[in-house]
Amino acid sequence: MTHLAWIAFWIPALLLVHVFIGYPLIVWAQARLRPLPVARRPILPTITVVMAVHDGARHLRAKLAHLRALDYPADRIDIVLACDGCRDDTVALAQRDTDPRLTVLVFEQRRGMAACLNDAVAHATGELLLFTDVRQRLSPGAARELAANFADPTVGAVGGELQMENVQGGFAQGVDFYWRYEKAIRHAESLSGSTIGVSGALYAMRRGLFRPLPEGTVLDDVLVPMRVAAQGYRVIFEPRAIAWDQPSHLPDQERRRKIRTLAGNYQLIQLAPWLASPADNSLWFRFASHKLLRLLAPWLMVSMTLASAALSTRHPMYALTFGGIVAAMLMVGLAVLAPSLGRRFPLRIALAFFYLNLFAAQALLAFARNRRLHLW
Numbered sequence: 001m002t003h004l005a006w007i008a009f010w011i012p013a014l015l016l017v018h019v020f021i022g023y024p025l026i027v028w029a030q031a032r033l034r035p036l037p038v039a040r041r042p043i044l045p046t047i048t049v050v051m052a053v054h055d056g057a058r059h060l061r062a063k064l065a066h067l068r069a070l071d072y073p074a075d076r077i078d079i080v081l082a083c084d085g086c087r088d089d090t091v092a093l094a095q096r097d098t099d100p101r102l103t104v105l106v107f108e109q110r111r112g113m114a115a116c117l118n119d120a121v122a123h124a125t126g127e128l129l130l131f132t133d134v135r136q137r138l139s140p141g142a143a144r145e146l147a148a149n150f151a152d153p154t155v156g157a158v159g160g161e162l163q164m165e166n167v168q169g170g171f172a173q174g175v176d177f178y179w180r181y182e183k184a185i186r187h188a189e190s191l192s193g194s195t196i197g198v199s200g201a202l203y204a205m206r207r208g209l210f211r212p213l214p215e216g217t218v219l220d221d222v223l224v225p226m227r228v229a230a231q232g233y234r235v236i237f238e239p240r241a242i243a244w245d246q247p248s249h250l251p252d253q254e255r256r257r258k259i260r261t262l263a264g265n266y267q268l269i270q271l272a273p274w275l276a277s278p279a280d281n282s283l284w285f286r287f288a289s290h291k292l293l294r295l296l297a298p299w300l301m302v303s304m305t306l307a308s309a310a311l312s313t314r315h316p317m318y319a320l321t322f323g324g325i326v327a328a329m330l331m332v333g334l335a336v337l338a339p340s341l342g343r344r345f346p347l348r349i350a351l352a353f354f355y356l357n358l359f360a361a362q363a364l365l366a367f368a369r370n371r372r373l374h375l376w
Helices: 002-033 057-068 090-096 113-122 142-151 170-191 220-230 251-271 284-311 316-337 345-368
Strands: 047-053 077-084 102-107 128-132 155-164 202-206 234-245
Touching: 002 170, 002 284, 047 057, 047 113, 057 090, 077 090, 077 113, 090 102, 102 113, 113 220, 128 142, 128 220, 142 155, 142 202, 142 234, 155 170, 155 220, 170 234, 170 251, 170 284, 170 345, 202 220, 202 234, 220 234, 220 251, 251 284, 251 345, 284 316, 284 345, 316 345
Parallel strands: 047 077, 047 128, 077 102, 155 234
Antiparallel strands: 128 202, 155 202
């Protein structure tokens, strides 16, 4: 029994250290010691903005205004908007827009983002596809900054940076801290080769590299770049192309979106099993470290907690570990019960870490129940 507890402690402990500390340090070292620069230069390829929308009326007018305000020649950019079973005023607002560069595709039945993106791309004519969501506003120079990277023939896709604004409250600040940590990893991955995901709020790719998505795909912003990398091109991160979004201020606001996204990672393996194969996926180590092991993190922590409790009388190190875990849980409880204290740095980080891992555990259950993940 002690031997089993030892295994249940050390294997999860080593994997957790690798996921949250070791892997980030590895890609950071690769970026510093063996950087792979991108041969950027100002170019103006034609761009088709591709956007799928479900019931986005309250954001659509502002979004179209932001797209028209992009610092890019008007005759070299057009927009294809796919309306997915909208029941609000999205279609009416889009069809009243007089911009000749806007093509509106109306689908009466709700089919999900992937199906709409496939149809929208089929209508695209630009050399580059620029994907964005209706909710976020874009920096005026976003299109130029993304396009400049495609002067390098090795680059196939470029992700922009998602920034949070109006970050208030302990939970929102904690999530913002986690997102900054995530972006630092993506930046290091990009500088040392390719990142394994982009932000769906803003990314671009060479149109010729797009392959229709399997119907029902949730994470186009992971499957698309991984397919680009599989074709021998780099996927990079461009921090000068920015999309701004509003954070969730309470866990309940974040829960539905995060569970859907995390469950989408399980779906990815189902739809594209080659991603989990070291022989077929050239970015397997990065994908496994950055995506797959993150999904296992909550279960690894449960195993480590139970094992450290069982071994706490065997060695002071296990007792200290179990005590540290209990202390962290008490910090989470304090942050929940006293929101004013939850704004303090250690508590807000503990709170966000707890909920994000809780959502990861719930995502497995959501996927197992086979909910209609692809519907928004």
